[in-house]
Amino acid sequence: MDPNSPMSPGQPAGSFTGMGRGPGLFSSYSGARATTISTISTIAVLAALAAVFLLAPGARSVEHAFFNPTDMWQSFIGNPKKGYYSVGAAIWLNIRMFLVAEVLILVLALLVALIRQSVGPALFPIRILATGYVDFFRGVPLILVIFAFGLGVPALSLPVISSQPDVVYGVAALVLSYSAYVSEVYRAGLNSVHQSQVSAARSLGLSQGTALRYVVLPQAVRNIIPPLLNDFISLQKDTALVGTLGVIEANKAADIYSETVFNFSSFTVAAILFLILTIPLARFTDRLIERDRRRRLAGATR
Amino acid sequence: MNEQRSSGAGDAGPAGSEAIRIEDLHKSFGPNEVLRGISMSVASHEVICLIGASGSGKSTLLRCINLLEPIEYGRIRLLGQDITAPRVDPNLVRRQIGIVFQSFNLFPHMTVLRNVTLAPTKVLKTPAAQAAEEAKALLHRFGLIDKVHDYPDRLSGGQQQRVAIVRALAMQPQIMLLDEVTSALDPELVAEVLEVIAELAAGGMTMLIATHEMGFARDIAHRICFLEEGTIIEEAPPAELFTSPKDERTRRFLRRIVEAKRL
Numbered sequence: 001m002d003p004n005s006p007m008s009p010g011q012p013a014g015s016f017t018g019m020g021r022g023p024g025l026f027s028s029y030s031g032a033r034a035t036t037i038s039t040i041s042t043i044a045v046l047a048a049l050a051a052v053f054l055l056a057p058g059a060r061s062v063e064h065a066f067f068n069p070t071d072m073w074q075s076f077i078g079n080p081k082k083g084y085y086s087v088g089a090a091i092w093l094n095i096r097m098f099l100v101a102e103v104l105i106l107v108l109a110l111l112v113a114l115i116r117q118s119v120g121p122a123l124f125p126i127r128i129l130a131t132g133y134v135d136f137f138r139g140v141p142l143i144l145v146i147f148a149f150g151l152g153v154p155a156l157s158l159p160v161i162s163s164q165p166d167v168v169y170g171v172a173a174l175v176l177s178y179s180a181y182v183s184e185v186y187r188a189g190l191n192s193v194h195q196s197q198v199s200a201a202r203s204l205g206l207s208q209g210t211a212l213r214y215v216v217l218p219q220a221v222r223n224i225i226p227p228l229l230n231d232f233i234s235l236q237k238d239t240a241l242v243g244t245l246g247v248i249e250a251n252k253a254a255d256i257y258s259e260t261v262f263n264f265s266s267f268t269v270a271a272i273l274f275l276i277l278t279i280p281l282a283r284f285t286d287r288l289i290e291r292d293r294r295r296r297l298a299g300a301t302r
Numbered sequence: 303m304n305e306q307r308s309s310g311a312g313d314a315g316p317a318g319s320e321a322i323r324i325e326d327l328h329k330s331f332g333p334n335e336v337l338r339g340i341s342m343s344v345a346s347h348e349v350i351c352l353i354g355a356s357g358s359g360k361s362t363l364l365r366c367i368n369l370l371e372p373i374e375y376g377r378i379r380l381l382g383q384d385i386t387a388p389r390v391d392p393n394l395v396r397r398q399i400g401i402v403f404q405s406f407n408l409f410p411h412m413t414v415l416r417n418v419t420l421a422p423t424k425v426l427k428t429p430a431a432q433a434a435e436e437a438k439a440l441l442h443r444f445g446l447i448d449k450v451h452d453y454p455d456r457l458s459g460g461q462q463q464r465v466a467i468v469r470a471l472a473m474q475p476q477i478m479l480l481d482e483v484t485s486a487l488d489p490e491l492v493a494e495v496l497e498v499i500a501e502l503a504a505g506g507m508t509m510l511i512a513t514h515e516m517g518f519a520r521d522i523a524h525r526i527c528f529l530e531e532g533t534i535i536e537e538a539p540p541a542e543l544f545t546s547p548k549d550e551r552t553r554r555f556l557r558r559i560v561e562a563k564r565l
Contacts, residue, residue, distance in 0.1 A: 205393050
C-alpha cells in the first residue's frame, strides 16, 4: 500500500480544529490539510483501480473490445452504409424521450397524489383506483411494462391508439411506471406541510383549491425537489430500456454496432454519453440539498 | 345538559346590535366532549375575553365559530345569519371573520406583503396594486412597514404575530377571533402584540379573545367569560368577575392565577 495513504497507522488521525467546514457530520479536518489528504487518497485509489485493470490477465483483450478508440469514434459518428447508426445522434432521442416523459410524469403523478390525499366518500372509487394504480406500476418491472405496451397495444388493433410509433409506447410505459413512484414523493411532500398552514389559509376565506395552489403545493414541492431530481436522474438512464422495442436510441444504436462489427466499444460510448447527461443533474441536486441545508441552519439560529 | 348558564348570555351587549350569537353549542373530538352546550352572544364593537385553563375549550370555541371545526349540535349566528345551517358556504362566512392563531401560521414561502395580499387578491379579487397599497397602509399603521419584503423567518415572534393580525385585518372582517395570540411569545415581545389589540379595540373592532393574560383581559374586555370543561361557568364585566366572582370554580381558577403571579 501507499505509505502516504491516510489509512496508514503512522499518520495521526487529523486534528479537530476545523469544525464547520464541509457539509458532513464527520468533517473535523482543517482546510489545507483536508485538501492534501483528499488529493493523496484520490490518487492512491485511482492508481489501485488502474493497476487492477492493467495488470489483469485479460487486460489487453478488454481494452481492445471495450476501449478501442477507432471503434468508439466509428460508433459515435455512425455509418449507415455499413449498417450501423450513430450513438451520438441516437442519444438525442433519449433526451427527447426524457423531456417529454418528465413533463407528463410531473402532471400525472401530482394528480394521482392529490386523489390519494383526498377525503370525502364521493371520491372513494377513484381513490381505490389510484391506490391500485400505484401498487401495480410500482410492483411490475419497468421492462415488462414497456413490453406490454409496445407489443400489447398494437395487437389490440384499435384505431389511432394501436398505430403509433414504438417510441410513443415506450414513453407511455415510462410515464405510467415513474408516475407511480413520483406520486408517492409528492404525497410525502404534501404531508410535510403542517395542517396549521391549511387552517390559516382556509380561515382567510381561501377555497380548498386556492389554498392548495398558493399555500400547500409551493411548500410541498420545495421540500421534495431533491428526491424528485433523484428520480429524474434515474429516468434519464431508463429511457435506454425503450430500445428493447427496436427504437434506435443510444443503447440500441450501440447494440447494433456491436453486433455488426463485433466490438463492444460502442457501449462504452453510450455509457459516457449517459454520464454526460446525468452527472450535471446529480451535481445540481447536490447543490440544492446543500442550499436547503444552509437555509435550515440559518432558520434554526433565529 | 347545561345546568349552568350564566346571566346576560341572552341580552344584547352594551353597544347595540348582535354580532355573534351562539346557542347550545356542542363539539366532541371522538369520545371527548370539548364543548358542552355553550351559549353566548357578542354585541357589535364588544370585546369579550375567554379565560380558563388549557383544555377548557376556548380555542375549540373560536375554531368552531370560524367553521374550522364541524359542530355536533347547536347553532351559531353571525350578524343574524345561521352559519351552521347546511349549504352555507364557509368561505363566504370566513371572509367576515378574522382569526389569529397562537402559532402565527404565516406562510413561510411568501414575503410579509404577499402574506397580507394573498387573500384579498385571490378571494376578494382586489387588483394587486390596490391590495398592496392597502396592505402597506395597514403594515405602516402597525409599525411593520420596513418588513414588507422580508420573509417571516427573518422576523421576531412579536413581529410575526403582528403580521398575522394585519393579514386577518386585510380582509376587513366584521369580527376578530384571537386564539391565545401571545402564548407562544417571549415575555418581552408580548407587549407589542397587546398594544395592537388594544388599538383595534379602541377602533371599535368586535373581538372574541381567548387569553391567559389576565391583566390585559381586565383592561380591555367589556365582558369576561370563564370556561371550564366546555361550559361557561361565569360571565361578567371584568370589574365584577375579578373582584367578586360568584362561582366557586371561578374563585379557584383566579386564586391559582394570583398564586402564579399572572394577575
